Amino acid sequence: MARRNLPPLNALRAFEAFGRHGRMTLAADELCVTHGAVSRQIRQLETHLGVALTEGPRSRLRMTEAGLRLAQALSPAFDQIEAAAPRPAPAGPRPLVISCLPTFAMKWLIPRLPRFQAAHPEIPVRVAESNGPFDFREDQIDLAIRIRRTGEPDYPDSIADPFMRHYHGPVMVPSLAGNLADFDSVCAAPRLLTRTYAQSWTDWVRDVGAQSLPPAISEQEFDHYFYMLEAAAAGLGVAVGPWAFVQRDLASGRLVAPLGFTPGQTWIVALTPREGASDRALLFRDWLREEGASTPLPPEAACESRAGR
Template sequence: MKPAAPPPLNALRTFEAFARHGSMTRAAAELCVTHGAVSRQIAALQASLGVALVSGPRHALVLTEAGSQLAERLTPAFGAITDAVQATRHGAAREIEISCLGTFALKWLIPRLPGFLEAHPEVRVRLSESYQRVDYRRDRFDGAIRIVEPDEIHPRAQATRFLPQHQGPVGAPEVMARLPTLAAVAGAPRLRSATFRRAWPAWAALVGLDLPPARVEREFAHNHSMVEAAVSGMGVAIAPWAFVAPDVVAGRLAAPFGFVERPSWFAFLRPDGRRDAAVDAFRDWAVVEGALSPPPPIPSTDPDAGTRR
């Protein structure tokens, strides 16, 4: 019996883009085609396979079980094709995209990155900023750096811890000089990032501090904005040591109460099961750099025992 002809590659590519984005509009933008073209390609693919891949109203389509299974296999396959084309285009050079928390990239990764590039001239590194949970059924970057909580799951990812997470209160030196106790810190204007709104209560629980309601609270979209607000004297921030170490060392920020270790860590997440020597080299380099990173220079202390439970 003659085997069935494979479905058109363009239809598969269009469906994979829709499945990854969850949106025909965003898939159309990536592929530089119209919304209608995406819809027609998906309809053609369903007709070719004789299987429903999407369901629901036209403005809110979702993947069926068959669609999810197909997309899960297509994304790494198209990723491998992209890698092969890039390798051919650049000769021996290999470009990898690393998705990273923006503040971590600015304060920790980029200052160290020249060392990796010098040791691996055959690898080009492109950084992209994201705070979303990694899902390699959808994501197309080669590796990612995230803060990982103990119960957190990143589908199809192989996670490697490379740096512990310490948090503590930081502020401009003149602001912290007016706050002699943890109780005074708790009463200061609080700065927080929308990416981790629980920073203050999480830190207070770790140091055993009864945290009163905030009198003044100022929120910023990202940690780097929050850190700069602390430098400017707008209040006190609870920040990871990795995000503020250069500013504390330079004297732009003060951290007289030190940092406490959180039950979370910085991890490098790479696609599970995909062989890639360049990504493995970057992961191994991050592990070495994490081990060489200085810990918080001031131990976490509590000079105001009366504020503890």
């Protein structure tokens, strides 16, 4: 059998964590190492490959196009390894399992989880990233978080509790925003898409009341929402991003939204079993309602009603 010619695995792991989080400090926290250690591993990987995977100032480091391609391949590979690795029988109380959209988990849920854990230290929580179908019993899920379009039929065997309105708008790096100040110029710019929500642009155009979506210079599609947002942060083009996903990046200045955000026709909902929901799941659902109600509205949409939260 031919010998594998793989890059250093520790360096790949560090780069994959940086790709998911978009920040060295968050990758370092996940790996329990220093910011400098992650940076050295990524430099080692770039040297081994002979290709630049990151660019920009150290305070706002972003992935190059080659880096984005590699990151998109690494995450599913590591997911497969994690799923295949045998695990010992768990000790202690069974965790509360939350099935959640991957980017929503990364950008909104996980940064808020310490508040739930501080209030309920006796309830361990495990976030299972998924945006597909699920079965509460077979998948051993206590609660699921999904995006639901107004008027859609109920999820089977589930009770849906909307806890946050979906707002969306075009986002980009600050250096692009100076030349993209109106609807037509934003739509004509290089357009970024995600396979998991391919209609993001057409839905946004409908919600702002425009007649049609003008053609773009180019289009580029990514497998996951967070890769599309990282591509926007790398300056590859403009993406339509949900407010809940980009709020932190806007606050840090990585991204800007010159046209603001508009309410969509969807809600983020908490799904619990129609029968047999545990007290812990209902407690977490109530906590989601509180967190959703306390999440600031986009400044441009501050006059919108909070009805239904």
